[in-house]
Amino acid sequence: MQQAINALLIGISNGFIYSLMALALVLVWRSTRVINFAQAGQAILSTYIAFEIVTRTDNFILAFIGGVIAGALVGAVVEILLMRTLFKHVSDGPVAALAPVIASLGLLGLIRSIIGMVWGNDQKPFFPPVSTNGFTFGETTVPFSRMNLLIVLGAATVMIIFTLIFQKSNLGLALRAAAFQPEIARLAGVRVGEIRTIGWIFAGAAGAVAGILISPNDAITPYSLDSLLIFGFVAAVIGGLESLTGAVVGGLTLGIGLSFILTYIGTSLIFPATFVVLALVLLIRPQGLFGSKAARNA
Amino acid sequence: MNGLTVKDLVVDHGAITALNGISFTVEPGQLAAIIGSNGAGKTTLLRTLSGLKQASGGSAQWLGENILGKKPENLVRHGISHVSEGKSVIPELTVAENLALGGIWRKDKKDVAAVTNEVLELFPRLGERLSQRADTLSGGERQMLAIGRALISRPKLILLDEPSLGLAPLVIEQIFQTIDQLRHKLGLTIVLVEQNAMSALRIADIGIIINLGKIVATGTATELINDPALHAAYLGY
Numbered sequence: 001m002q003q004a005i006n007a008l009l010i011g012i013s014n015g016f017i018y019s020l021m022a023l024a025l026v027l028v029w030r031s032t033r034v035i036n037f038a039q040a041g042q043a044i045l046s047t048y049i050a051f052e053i054v055t056r057t058d059n060f061i062l063a064f065i066g067g068v069i070a071g072a073l074v075g076a077v078v079e080i081l082l083m084r085t086l087f088k089h090v091s092d093g094p095v096a097a098l099a100p101v102i103a104s105l106g107l108l109g110l111i112r113s114i115i116g117m118v119w120g121n122d123q124k125p126f127f128p129p130v131s132t133n134g135f136t137f138g139e140t141t142v143p144f145s146r147m148n149l150l151i152v153l154g155a156a157t158v159m160i161i162f163t164l165i166f167q168k169s170n171l172g173l174a175l176r177a178a179a180f181q182p183e184i185a186r187l188a189g190v191r192v193g194e195i196r197t198i199g200w201i202f203a204g205a206a207g208a209v210a211g212i213l214i215s216p217n218d219a220i221t222p223y224s225l226d227s228l229l230i231f232g233f234v235a236a237v238i239g240g241l242e243s244l245t246g247a248v249v250g251g252l253t254l255g256i257g258l259s260f261i262l263t264y265i266g267t268s269l270i271f272p273a274t275f276v277v278l279a280l281v282l283l284i285r286p287q288g289l290f291g292s293k294a295a296r297n298a
Numbered sequence: 299m300n301g302l303t304v305k306d307l308v309v310d311h312g313a314i315t316a317l318n319g320i321s322f323t324v325e326p327g328q329l330a331a332i333i334g335s336n337g338a339g340k341t342t343l344l345r346t347l348s349g350l351k352q353a354s355g356g357s358a359q360w361l362g363e364n365i366l367g368k369k370p371e372n373l374v375r376h377g378i379s380h381v382s383e384g385k386s387v388i389p390e391l392t393v394a395e396n397l398a399l400g401g402i403w404r405k406d407k408k409d410v411a412a413v414t415n416e417v418l419e420l421f422p423r424l425g426e427r428l429s430q431r432a433d434t435l436s437g438g439e440r441q442m443l444a445i446g447r448a449l450i451s452r453p454k455l456i457l458l459d460e461p462s463l464g465l466a467p468l469v470i471e472q473i474f475q476t477i478d479q480l481r482h483k484l485g486l487t488i489v490l491v492e493q494n495a496m497s498a499l500r501i502a503d504i505g506i507i508i509n510l511g512k513i514v515a516t517g518t519a520t521e522l523i524n525d526p527a528l529h530a531a532y533l534g535y
Contacts, residue, residue, distance in 0.1 A: 170402055173391075177399050180390045187348065187382060189374040189403035189451060 002140065007263040008256060009144040015255020016155035020210035021232025022239060022247035023162065024203040029241055030179035031199025032083060034100040039207050040229035041111030042078065044222060046071035046208030047215050048115055051126050060129030064154075068208045075204020079197045082107065112222040121222060128216035151213045158209050159248060162202070166244060175199060179242075231258075234274050238281045240291025249289060253277075301326040301361065301487050302347075302455060308355035309339075309346050316342040318511040319356070324504070326361075326454075329481055329488040331502035331519065333495045333532060339511040340491040341383055344457045347489070348380030349373045360455055375403060379453035383460050385440035387447065389433035393424055396432050396443055400450030410450060417446040420476070438469035445476070455487045462494045470494065474501055495532065499523050507532050 021039070028036040050067030054060055082103060090099045130146035166172035177185035178195040186192050210232070211225050218224065235254045239246025254277060261273045281289065302324040309317040317339045324330040332340050345351040347358055349370040358366050365373060370380065380386075387396050397417065401410035418425040421442040427435065432443060441461050448456055461477065462470040478501040481488050492498035499505050505522040507515040515528055522528055 170398075173395055173398060174402055176391065176395075177388055177402075181388045183350065184382065184386050184388055185399070186350075186370045187374065187380050187386065188399045188447060189371050190399070191371050 002142075003263060004260075006143050007259045009142065010148065010263075011256030011259030012252065013144065013148040013151045013255070014259060015252035016152055017210050017214045017228065017251070018231045018235045018255050019248040019251025020155055020158065020206050020213075021228050022235035022251045023159070023244060024207035024210070025232055025236045026239070026241060026244060026247045027199050027203035027206065029236070031175070031196045032079070032087075032100070033097075034083065034104065035233070036104045036203070037101065037229065038078065038104040038107035038111065039203065039232070040225045041108040042071060042074045042204050043207035043211035043228070044220070044225045045074060045111050045115060046204070047126070047211035047220055047225070048119055048124075050208075050212045051124060051215070051220060052119075054127070054129075064209075064212055067212045068205050071204040071206075071208025071211075072201045073204070075200040075202075075207075076197055078107065078204075079200035083200070084193075115222040119222075123219035123221050126215045126218070126220050132217060147216060154209065154213050158206065162206070162244065171198070175202075230271075231255075231274065234278045237278060238289060240288025243288075243290035246288060246290030253289075300359070301328065302330075302489065303359045304347070304356070305358070306356035307343070307346065307353055307358060309342050309351060310354045311342070316511055317346070320508070320511075320513055321356075322506050322513065322516060324487060324489060326487050327481075327485055328503040329477075329490060329501060331495075331498035331505045332489060332491045332508060333493075333498065333505055333522075334508035335493065335532075337510075338508045340508055341459055343508070344380060344459050344489065344491055345382075348378060348382075348457050350380070350382075371403070374451050374453070377452070377454035378457065379448035379451050379455070380457040381444045381448050381459060381461070384463055385437065386444040386459075387432045387435075387440050390431065392429055392431055393435070393443060394428040396447050397424070397450060400447035404451065409452070413450050413452060417449050420449075420480075421446055436469075437465050438473065441465065441473055442476070445480075449480075449484075453486065455489070458488060458490045460491055460493065462492060462497065470497060474498070477501060496523070 024039050025036060028034055028039070046067045049070040050063040053066045054063035057063070083100060086100050086103055090096045128147045130150055132145045132147045134142045134145050166176060174185065174190045174195050175198065177188065178190055178192045182192050210228065214228060215224065231254060235250035236247050238253060239250030254274065257277055258270055258273060261269050300323055305321045307317055307320040308315065320343065332343060334340050342351060346353050347365065349368050353366050357364065360378060365378065388399070391399070397414055401414065404410050423439055424443055424446060427439070432440060435443060458477070461473050465473065474497050477488065477490070480486060490498055490502065499519040499522055502519040505517060505519050506513055507522070507528065509532070515522065
């Protein structure tokens with residue numbers, strides 16, 4: 001029983017991180033129909049910037065804010081400089097769908113190389129702002145630590161802010177309208193081009209939060225968020241790729257599921273299990289848990 | 299000053315010429331019915347006027363200002379609203395959100411609230427369904443929502459694409475009545491594209507019949523309705 005609760009708690013903590021990464025991927029997919037592999041690069045770059053700030057100032061909150069702002073800016077730069085140019089020049093044919101994905105893969109490599117040149121490719125210790133030792137209740141110590149609590153609270157806060165923006169503000173309405181029906185949104189007066197950039201900015205920020213929250217458990221390298229990209233992508237697909245709620249539920253499902261497998265079976269099954277979960281969900285509900293059935297022609 | 303003036307408009311669909319030199323004028327406050335069969339170029343005409351499609355030649359002016367090559371999100375700010383084909387609402391959003399979308403760019407939030415109330419008085423059924431998703435509405439209600447959303451931007455010119463598409467005859471009658479009332483009440487200029495020729499001409503001031511990208515007949519609605527040759531060829535009975 002104790003073991004099951006532990007698995008659940010760690011699963012929730014990891015799940016929130018996966019959810020953030022899934023949110024980032026879904027936001028970009030919804031706004032520009034691109035699967036952004038560079039999201040892992042954007043997130044690790046933001047994490048390195050946070051690492052740099054925390055090393056210099058010893059202030060995690062400042063580092064967090066700085067890293068998230070950097071993530072948002074990188075998102076904007078990638079959309080404006082790379083994606084807009086691509087969309088302008090390849091607007092037709094099979095290449096149009098593929099070019100941005102390939103470009104995002106290339107960008108992932110580019111960002112890693114830049115990080116390697118600036119910070120080196122060796123492991124850098126990202127010291128946690130709070131204890132990573134589990135909470136102790138009487139005699140028993142659980143694996144769930146203050147850092148895990150910070151992850152859950154931080155991720156939940158970001159999700160609440162996103163929910164408020166998306167459901168309650170005009171900006172959120174414009175973002176949703178542009179995602180569902182860009183043409184009708186334009187006819188209603190939404191500047192869809194600008195809204196797309198804002199989607200990338202939010203995605204960049206969400207990815208940065210994921211990277212900065214997960215890294216203090218471990219050392220960072222230019223590659224250390226690559227597996228997070230896979231978990232985030234699987235979580236996003238489980239959730240239907242279109243739905244923000246789906247991304248969160250998908251992330252939590254995956255996080256908790258993998259945590260139980262880790263606790264009761266072992267580490268070696270984590271990756272295979274991830275894809276088994278993905279395959280099962282897609283077999284039972286091909287549109288994902290929160291996707292709509294209707295094929296969309298966007 | 300002229301309302302909508304279209305001159306020698308040419309629009310291509312890839313290698314195919316969809317509109318081949320179209321010219322017509324709609325005076326402010328008039329309702330022009332654009333009639334023609336499937337593939338005649340009616341929808342292309344509206345999409346070009348609202349900025350969704352690029353023209354290859356010719357000109358189009360609204361109140362003396364060029365509107366070709368402008369983006370739809372800018373034209374709506376100049377009083378041109380396009381209600382596109384097939385109930386132009388966003389199914390995933392609620393009725394209230396679809397209406398709010400119509401006023402999203404407007405700074406005068408007081409007037410947005412006022413015009414939203416007017417729309418809800420005009421279409422009380424929408425008021426009863428504000429928190430429902432638009433895809434739960436009937437076809438007629440969706441068309442009302444699409445027109446209502448367009449009205450919230452306080453347009454002067456409405457481009458209306460086949461409002462009768464897929465609706466039951468009784469509902470079509472209602473929609474046309476509403477359009478007729480609206481334009482008199484609000485002094486709107488309307489370009490109405492329809493396959494349902496007689497219903498459209500009955501509320502129109504002028505009619506423009508298009509076939510294969512060219513205008514084959516224009517005239518007052520009454521003239522067109524009473525022209526036996528046109529009846530046989532284009533008006534269907």
